[in-house]
Amino acid sequence: MNQPLIDLQHISKSFDGTMVLDDLCLTVKENSFVTLLGPSGCGKTTTLRIIGGFESPDQGKVIFDGQDITRLPANKRPLNTVFQKYALFTHMTIAENIAFGLKIRNKPKAYIQDKIKYALKLVNLDGYENRSVDSLSGGQQQRIAIARAIVNEPRLLLLDEPLGALDLKLRQDMQYELIRLKNELGITFIYVTHDQEEALTMSDTIVVMNQGYIQQMGSPESIYNEPENAFVADFIGDSNIVPGTMIRDELVEIFGARFACVDKGFGTNRPVDVVIRPEDIDLVEPGQGTLSGVVTHLIFKGVHYEMEVTTPDGFEWLVHSTDLFPVGKKVDLRVDPFDIQIMNKPASEDEEAMGVNE
Amino acid sequence: MSKKLLAGPYLIWMIGFTIIPLALIVYYGLTDRSGAFTLENVLAIATAEHAKALWLSLGLSLAATLICLLLAYPLAMVLRSRGKGASGFMVFIFILPMWMNFLLRTLAWQTLLEKNGVINGILSALHLPTQSLINTWGAIILGMVYNFLPFMVLPIYNVLSKIDDNTINAARDLGADSFQTFLYVLLPLSVPGVISGITMVFVPALTTFVISSLLGGSKILLIGNVIEQEFTRGSNWNLGSGLSLVMMVFILISMALLAKYDKNGEGSTF
Numbered sequence: 001m002n003q004p005l006i007d008l009q010h011i012s013k014s015f016d017g018t019m020v021l022d023d024l025c026l027t028v029k030e031n032s033f034v035t036l037l038g039p040s041g042c043g044k045t046t047t048l049r050i051i052g053g054f055e056s057p058d059q060g061k062v063i064f065d066g067q068d069i070t071r072l073p074a075n076k077r078p079l080n081t082v083f084q085k086y087a088l089f090t091h092m093t094i095a096e097n098i099a100f101g102l103k104i105r106n107k108p109k110a111y112i113q114d115k116i117k118y119a120l121k122l123v124n125l126d127g128y129e130n131r132s133v134d135s136l137s138g139g140q141q142q143r144i145a146i147a148r149a150i151v152n153e154p155r156l157l158l159l160d161e162p163l164g165a166l167d168l169k170l171r172q173d174m175q176y177e178l179i180r181l182k183n184e185l186g187i188t189f190i191y192v193t194h195d196q197e198e199a200l201t202m203s204d205t206i207v208v209m210n211q212g213y214i215q216q217m218g219s220p221e222s223i224y225n226e227p228e229n230a231f232v233a234d235f236i237g238d239s240n241i242v243p244g245t246m247i248r249d250e251l252v253e254i255f256g257a258r259f260a261c262v263d264k265g266f267g268t269n270r271p272v273d274v275v276i277r278p279e280d281i282d283l284v285e286p287g288q289g290t291l292s293g294v295v296t297h298l299i300f301k302g303v304h305y306e307m308e309v310t311t312p313d314g315f316e317w318l319v320h321s322t323d324l325f326p327v328g329k330k331v332d333l334r335v336d337p338f339d340i341q342i343m344n345k346p347a348s349e350d351e352e353a354m355g356v357n358e
Numbered sequence: 359m360s361k362k363l364l365a366g367p368y369l370i371w372m373i374g375f376t377i378i379p380l381a382l383i384v385y386y387g388l389t390d391r392s393g394a395f396t397l398e399n400v401l402a403i404a405t406a407e408h409a410k411a412l413w414l415s416l417g418l419s420l421a422a423t424l425i426c427l428l429l430a431y432p433l434a435m436v437l438r439s440r441g442k443g444a445s446g447f448m449v450f451i452f453i454l455p456m457w458m459n460f461l462l463r464t465l466a467w468q469t470l471l472e473k474n475g476v477i478n479g480i481l482s483a484l485h486l487p488t489q490s491l492i493n494t495w496g497a498i499i500l501g502m503v504y505n506f507l508p509f510m511v512l513p514i515y516n517v518l519s520k521i522d523d524n525t526i527n528a529a530r531d532l533g534a535d536s537f538q539t540f541l542y543v544l545l546p547l548s549v550p551g552v553i554s555g556i557t558m559v560f561v562p563a564l565t566t567f568v569i570s571s572l573l574g575g576s577k578i579l580l581i582g583n584v585i586e587q588e589f590t591r592g593s594n595w596n597l598g599s600g601l602s603l604v605m606m607v608f609i610l611i612s613m614a615l616l617a618k619y620d621k622n623g624e625g626s627t628f
Contacts, residue, residue: 074527075531075534076533080532087525090547091546104533148528
């Protein structure tokens with residue numbers, strides 16, 4: 001595919017004078033699973049609603065497969081949406097809900113019947129045709145909402161926090177279900193969520209947003225392992241973000257201790273932010289590591305222990321380890337060079353919001 | 359046990375002021391002055407005078423209900439599309455007349471519509487021909503619409519405002535234009551409110567005697583006026599009760615018909 005399926009060009013949108021999106025540019029390739037991830041109010045849902053046609057941008061263009069659809073009303077757009085609280089038509093049966101889009105498009109009866117059967121099978125709810133919406137559980141309603149959207153064979157499916165109202169176990173099941181559906185149908189998904197775990201599990205591209213700006217865009221691995229700024233590092237998973245000084249290429253000083261790293265091109269003696277994931281810190285006997293400290297907190301989390309190690313400068317390091325170090329024990333911290341992620345310090349708060357890649 | 363006791367006051371109220379009066383009406387309606395059983399009072403509805411009043415009542419209250427519906431639904435739609443604050447204020451403005459005494463409002467209309475009333479005064483000042491407004495079917499319908507319109511707006515607005523925006527967005531998303539969205543989604547979802555509104559307008563309009571006597575004069579008799587006169591001037595409680603029973607049956611039938619359309623049972627009073 002040469003041209004992207006969706007191309008958002010310089011989109012700006014404000015509500016009542018509050019800027020929600022500021023000059024947002026985003027391209028989505030055909031057949032990808034893109035997740036817009038960010039805290040509430042970051043503009044992710046507004047972005048989705050602009051693509052869906054429920055909101056029109058103040059500035060900028062929405063290009064769908066080379067065509068400008070910025071002013072096209074929602075009912076004329078070749079895409080479908082799965083809404084946050086399902087938004088099923090409660091006065092219709094399940095079959096009528098699924099058939100809605102097809103009936104509006106005057107498809108033949110036999111075709112509609114086939115499609116209903118096919119869609120229900122796809123979401124594992126065969127035989128539910130004549131059930132009422134109210135008789136379904138949240139997870140089942142969500143499946144129907146998905147079925148109702150996909151029978152129209154959209155090239156793009158927008159999903160607005162579709163699993164937000166479900167409990168943890170069901171949410172995890174539905175994540176796998178969605179990945180399976182995506183692969184079976186071969187359509188492009190744009191997914192909105194504030195749940196980083198959901199984003200990491202399902203997407204092939206994550207777009208991290210904050211305050212109307214894209215902070216970072218990339219594969220789940222690159223977002224997790226190489227966050228480009230403190231916001232991304234903090235939002236995706238747990239992390240230790242500490243101030244440091246880049247002594248020279250591949251050497252960083254943190255609280256007076258020098259760590260070997262793999263980053264280059266930050267200059268010499270330059271202040272930077274350093275991100276180290278809790279699971280990347282090895283606790284070792286005193287004298288064997290780079291930085292010394294004392295274990296000040298210990299929680300058993302099931303998979304691992306979560307410990308806090310306080311170093312003499314007062315910083316509390318979050319450490320995940322399967323080895324137990326009791327509270328009060330003196331330990332040394334050791335980090336492998338490739339587990340250290342160096343980031344430029346933002347010069348101002350504005351620049352912090354915009355992210356470093358803008 | 360203690361919880362059941364809490365229902366006591368209401369139970370006493372209901373027995374004293376609903377069950378017993380109803381039983382009395384049934385008793386009076388099915389007996390003659392000497393207390394002997396008879397169907398005469400009920401069958402009296404078939405006499406030309408009474409039947410005419412009943413059909414006129416049905417016609418005028420149906421017309422008033424329809425006009426209320428046509429006025430209220432678009433208004434409720436507008437209110438729905440406004441923000442919570444703006445629509446709250448508009449609803450407030452709308453029900454403001456209800457704070458004024460019902461009788462007073464109807465008397466005010468009498469003053470406006472009278473032969474030498476305010477409207478005709480303005481017309482003659484403008485050298486336009488005066489109109490006979492009062493003592494017509496139109497005046498009665500106007501009085502009914504004016505007094506009962508808020509009862510139509512509120513339930514419809516209530517139901518419409520509870521419909522999630524995303525339900526409408528979903529219909530649009532699936533290809534429905536604004537009219538199709540209204541026809542297939544908004545309208546069916548608002549049926550309980552419409553039913554409730556119709557009930558709350560039609561029933562009082564059907565049984566009213568104040569509006570018809572103030573705005574309809576002595577020549578236009580609605581069934582409400584007939585019954586009222588039997589109890590007051592005619593002192594024939596048996597006939598009045600018998601006619602009331604017929605009215606009740608009519609109302610029950612119309613409610614049962616409406617209930618068929620209201621599957622959820624939210625709006626129905628029965």
